Amino acid sequence: MASNYPQETFTTTTILPGSLIHQRREAVAANTLLCQLDILKKTGRYDCFNLKWHPVYSRAPEVWPVPDHLFWDSDVAKWIEGACYLLHDHPHPKIDASIHELVGLIRSAQQPDGYLNLHYIMVEPGKRFTNLRDMHELYNAGHMIEAALAHQHLYKTDMLMEPILKYVDLLHKTFGPAEDQIHGYPGHPEIELALLRLYHRTQDPKHLELASYFINERGNPTGVNGEHYYDFELRARGDDPYKRPSYHTEVGGCKWYYSAHKPITEQETVEGHSVRAMYLLTAAADLTRVSSDKASGELRKATYRLWNNMTQRKMYVTGGIGAVKQYEGFGRDFFLPQGTDEGGCYAETCASIGVMMLAQRILQYDLDSRYSDVMELCLYNAVLTAMSHDGTAFTYVNQLASSDADPAKRSDWFTVACCPPNMLRLLGSIGGYIYSDNTSDGSTSVDVHLYIPSKHTFTVDSQERTLAQESNYPWNGTIRFTLDGPPDNALSLRLRIPAFAANTWHLDPPLPQTQPLKGYLHVPSSYLTTTRSFTLSLPTTPRLISPHPYATNAHTLTLARGPIIYCVEDVDNAWVTDHFKSVRLDPVCLEHVHEDDVHDQGTGERYTALTVVKGARMCDVEAVERKMAGLPFCEVPRDNRHAMANGVNGTHSAGDSTADSEETKVIEELRFVPFYFRANRGGKGHSRVGFARAD
Ligand SMILES: [Zn+2]
Numbered sequence: 001m002a003s004n005y006p007q008e009t010f011t012t013t014t015i016l017p018g019s020l021i022h023q024r025r026e027a028v029a030a031n032t033l034l035c036q037l038d039i040l041k042k043t044g045r046y047d048c049f050n051l052k053w054h055p056v057y058s059r060a061p062e063v064w065p066v067p068d069h070l071f072w073d074s075d076v077a078k079w080i081e082g083a084c085y086l087l088h089d090h091p092h093p094k095i096d097a098s099i100h101e102l103v104g105l106i107r108s109a110q111q112p113d114g115y116l117n118l119h120y121i122m123v124e125p126g127k128r129f130t131n132l133r134d135m136h137e138l139y140n141a142g143h144m145i146e147a148a149l150a151h152q153h154l155y156k157t158d159m160l161m162e163p164i165l166k167y168v169d170l171l172h173k174t175f176g177p178a179e180d181q182i183h184g185y186p187g188h189p190e191i192e193l194a195l196l197r198l199y200h201r202t203q204d205p206k207h208l209e210l211a212s213y214f215i216n217e218r219g220n221p222t223g224v225n226g227e228h229y230y231d232f233e234l235r236a237r238g239d240d241p242y243k244r245p246s247y248h249t250e251v252g253g254c255k256w257y258y259s260a261h262k263p264i265t266e267q268e269t270v271e272g273h274s275v276r277a278m279y280l281l282t283a284a285a286d287l288t289r290v291s292s293d294k295a296s297g298e299l300r301k302a303t304y305r306l307w308n309n310m311t312q313r314k315m316y317v318t319g320g321i322g323a324v325k326q327y328e329g330f331g332r333d334f335f336l337p338q339g340t341d342e343g344g345c346y347a348e349t350c351a352s353i354g355v356m357m358l359a360q361r362i363l364q365y366d367l368d369s370r371y372s373d374v375m376e377l378c379l380y381n382a383v384l385t386a387m388s389h390d391g392t393a394f395t396y397v398n399q400l401a402s403s404d405a406d407p408a409k410r411s412d413w414f415t416v417a418c419c420p421p422n423m424l425r426l427l428g429s430i431g432g433y434i435y436s437d438n439t440s441d442g443s444t445s446v447d448v449h450l451y452i453p454s455k456h457t458f459t460v461d462s463q464e465r466t467l468a469q470e471s472n473y474p475w476n477g478t479i480r481f482t483l484d485g486p487p488d489n490a491l492s493l494r495l496r497i498p499a500f501a502a503n504t505w506h507l508d509p510p511l512p513q514t515q516p517l518k519g520y521l522h523v524p525s526s527y528l529t530t531t532r533s534f535t536l537s538l539p540t541t542p543r544l545i546s547p548h549p550y551a552t553n554a555h556t557l558t559l560a561r562g563p564i565i566y567c568v569e570d571v572d573n574a575w576v577t578d579h580f581k582s583v584r585l586d587p588v589c590l591e592h593v594h595e596d597d598v599h600d601q602g603t604g605e606r607y608t609a610l611t612v613v614k615g616a617r618m619c620d621v622e623a624v625e626r627k628m629a630g631l632p633f634c635e636v637p638r639d640n641r642h643a644m645a646n647g648v649n650g651t652h653s654a655g656d657s658t659a660d661s662e663e664t665k666v667i668e669e670l671r672f673v674p675f676y677f678r679a680n681r682g683g684k685g686h687s688r689v690g691f692a693r694a695d
Helices: 005-013 022-042 072-087 095-111 118-121 137-155 161-174 191-202 203-215 229-236 274-290 294-313 347-363 369-386 418-429 588-590 621-628 640-647
Strands: 013-015 433-440 443-448 453-461 463-471 478-484 491-496 506-508 522-523 531-536 542-545 555-563 565-570 583-587 593-600 608-611 614-618 664-666 671-672 690-693
Touching: 005 013, 005 072, 005 137, 005 191, 005 433, 005 453, 013 022, 022 072, 022 095, 022 369, 022 418, 022 671, 072 137, 072 418, 095 161, 095 229, 118 137, 137 161, 137 191, 161 191, 161 203, 161 491, 191 203, 191 274, 191 522, 203 274, 203 294, 274 347, 294 347, 294 369, 347 369, 347 418, 369 418, 369 491, 369 565, 433 453, 531 671, 542 588, 555 608, 588 593
Parallel strands: 443 491, 583 690
Antiparallel strands: 013 453, 433 443, 453 463, 463 478, 478 531, 491 522, 506 531, 542 555, 555 565, 555 690, 565 671, 583 614, 593 608, 608 671, 614 664
16 A cells, blocks of 8 residues: 655655745745744754753743753754755755754764653753653654654765664664563654654564554553553652643543543544644554554544544634643534633644644545545645744644734744744645555556645656646636646546535536546546546635534634635724624625635735625624623513514614614625735734624
8 A cells, every 4th residue: 555655755746836835835945944943043952962051951841841942852853854855846055054963963962872862861861761641752752753754865864864763773672562661652642653654764663563562552551560651650750640730631640631541442532632632643544554454443443433523523614623722632522612712722733734644644545535625624724824924923823713812923933832843844745745646556546635736746657657737726726637748548547526616516528427436536547548638627616614503603604715714804804803703794695705816915925805795794792781781691682583684784773673682783894814814914913713693
């Protein structure tokens, strides 16, 4: 079964100029790499592997027991990894020199036995592997492995791979089922997916064995002497079980926070920290692709079950996951408030990148558009919104509604800086998410998951071929495909038909047999031998989305067009004073949406803006409060339904016999921009995706 790791295959795809994704990838290559290099230097991360004392090592942590420098290894590793992806087609002497210098420092920091972790070398020597649950030692190791893979891929040398393999050897000796080994696994998964990628490169069975051990041992209630490993290690290091980190909501180790409350195969719902859960499931899905035993079948079933629970009950319309800030994770089913002062909303950038990684893994063995639709949803919304148009400022949390406490604003960096370099890694390797190649018995099938203008090179029967897709997607859903090279009858394509175009797509010239299978349209070799160029049309008419009836924000409407989710901002709607909480949207607004192709002068961005010219109203909160006479509720007039229907076109005032319980004013024009574009043009930081429904 093809591996198709995007971090490997992206080099076979060139993103063509002119598209949104091309612009963002250019921005990270031109700006993000250098900005982040500068920050790595200013903060001490760049030099940390010279093993000199840094004041941060003695600082009290912002979040006990996690020292502020605990992720420095991974910050450096992720930057190296992202840089190596971008250097493939953006040579840059300064970045190149920095990578070489960092690799030299990392090599020099390695301990004689192969150990390599800043905190336990510098701050707590002698205590390595005593707190796998919270101290991110193996998480950092995972990112080091991924950096080494990217480095070796680019430079064709083992300068980074060599020390990392030595470290992995030490880990393989240290962890496992034997009596003299540690029966533990990381609190923050990452190394598992990295080891599987490493195994693909090295074919060393030790790498697969260690990944399998970490995945399958996780959550074992009797892992060590009849105890859960995390209970065992807590007692072994003498910690007070009643002293708990702020991200634990209960005593007893809060194992669900780590997705370790049960073995993965027994987990019914996706729980806890959303990034951890996604990295873990990405590895679990990949392991089931590599191995085909009975245990792997159970693991695959669990992966499907947890994916379904997440996408059906715990995902925002933007593709964001994780509603609860305290533990950066999933709330209970359907708990999806939009912002801090409405009950919370976290939607961390890394979590949605994790959803993309997981979807991409599942697609390698289950070609179903429900995975690629979600992958696209995350990319264009929850993920792209996390970076400014020029790649210099970021959001960590991607709320659907702003508040005074959390306005829609960006920062250049964070103390825990997982998200910004994750954007580098993702956009650096984004070409690998667009296509998958599958070869068997001399024939090749190319799956097209994403519509991003690009040229993909692949082989059919050892002959090189290219497939180009050109479009103005996501603004226009007409996509022109062209195959290069002589026709052959061993090539077929499978094109994703997004759910938003399930009943409206068409192919020109048409296919005799045109029913997609699980959301993918099979274009057979008989068609392709005679048709070397064809057009897929996916109409992108504006539409409304409403959440599940049980959802916290169930009675809301969100405007979408193609894969793009829209929001409003105060920059375009200057009258707003309450983060658009009082705005009401009637479904009839869909018949009154104007589309405008905008070229924003300040940012240079081009996008389709939407304006609702009828069907938007604003509740007169003060008038309603007067009616309530000091209470937080009031009675609804008997003829309310009639009044609500009239309210779309009229303004009511208190005392009017037909007035509803909500005094409303018509909004003449409610202007929307893509959610990913928020917080790029200044303003007060008022923004919202979902609006209370007025019907
Ligand atoms: Zn993050």
